Amino acid sequence: MRLTKISDIRKRELRRAAFEVLQREGMAGATLEKVAAQAGASKGIVLHYFANKQQLFEHAMREANAVLKDAVVRRLNRANTPFERLEAIIEGNFEDRFFQPSICHAWLSLCAEVPRDPQLARIQKVIHARMRSNLLSALIHFLPEEECETVVLGITALIDGLWLRLGLQSEGLTREDALRQMRDYLSHRLPSGAA
Amino acid sequence: MRLTKISDIRKRELRRAAFEVLQREGMAGATLEKVAAQAGASKGIVLHYFANKQQLFEHAMREANAVLKDAVVRRLNRANTPFERLEAIIEGNFEDRFFQPSICHAWLSLCAEVPRDPQLARIQKVIHARMRSNLLSALIHFLPEEECETVVLGITALIDGLWLRLGLQSEGLTREDALRQMRDYLSHRLPSGAA
DNA sequence: CATTTTACTGTCCCATAGGTCAATTATTGA
DNA sequence: TCAATAATTGACCTATGGGACAGTAAAATG
Secondary structure (H helix, E strand, O other): OOOOOHHHHHHHHHHHHHHHHHHHHHHHHHHHHHHHHOOOOHHHHHHHHOOOOOHHHHHHHHHHHHHHHHHHHHHHHOOEEEEEEHHHHHHHHOOEEEOOHHHHHHHHHHHHHHHHHHHHHHHHHHHHHHHHHHHHHHHHOOOHHHHHHHHHHHHHHHHHHHHHHHHHHHOOHHHHHHHHHHHHHHHHHOOOOOO | OOOOOOHHHHHHHHHHHHHHHHHHHHHHHHOOOHHHHHHHOOHHHHHHHHOOOOHHHHHHHHHHHHHHHHHHHHHHHHHHHHHHHHHHHHHHOOOOOOOOOOHHHHHHHHHHHHHHHHHHHHHHHHHHHHHHHHHHHHHHOOOOOOHHHHHHHHOOOOOOOOHHHHHHOOOOOOOOHHHHHHHHHHHHOOOOOOO
């Protein structure tokens, strides 16, 4: 058996191309032809590897999410204390190479389709469940159980909100601003000795 | 002069129809024909009142935003103390009739277009500037000036994040959850005697 | 009442997008 | 080496969408 099947390579190339086109063009403007061009291939090949446009973008979202997940996991593995785990989750979500307007634009376009694509909704659900479970396992060391729920929602909403702001006003919000905001939240919301 | 010009009525009907179609179909699926059908008119009329599709949706966003603004302003007028003004802003952003998945879906679709439509970006900028100024004028009574900036970002990001969550997981986040979250933030972030 | 302006419709046109398919070119494995 | 399988292309089809337009109905205005 070949080490890496060519179909896997192509699929990944096409997923990535799809994501890049999405950054520039949004969902409406992201045509199969443009995706093919971005990948340096013909339109036919896209539909050879993906059943249809929807499926292509579902896979694009899965991949984008997987990359983010890996970043968080890598940081989690290096974390030793509950607080470090919290930091790992948060900083993973604001890594330099992700926290960029164009990436956020693509992400937004995908999110906007969630209500009409059950598959995207499923992916979204998985993402959120993982985030929640990661946060809970760290927060439980600092807060009583019911307060944890509140803070989980607070952290996730803050992260999402900061990302959205990045997408809507490309300039004027740096990674550092975002991280500072998250730390500000934690320092006020967690018990004083937590850090 | 006529009391209400028919053109104003039509334009408003079409803006609203556009917004409703956006809720159901997203930007890609929102065609002029569907908007016309939703308004009970013919496609031609849409382009009679709006130069093109883009402009139609720009006006739809303006109107949606105006409605939200009015809700906040009405509450602000009834507020007497700085803290009540804070509450007004926050509660205005989570009024029952707005804080609904379908509305959020339309909003998301519009936001996803912001990077490619300077006009939408401008509207977005105005919205944000108003929010910021409203919040600052209230927060300045509780916090030193530089901390105000931080909390403004915190509040806006939280609001956006909670809205996004509503759009992505229609069930499982009520208006009350959202308000509780905001109050939780304020109670921890503002000086203890603030409320 | 006549004319000009405004409201509105339906048809037409062109471009393009998604998707199918047959044909062509590697790859592979026996 | 040769059949079989996979990769890839490009032509094609169909539907549809945005927009232009000509023409009709309805108001407004003088």
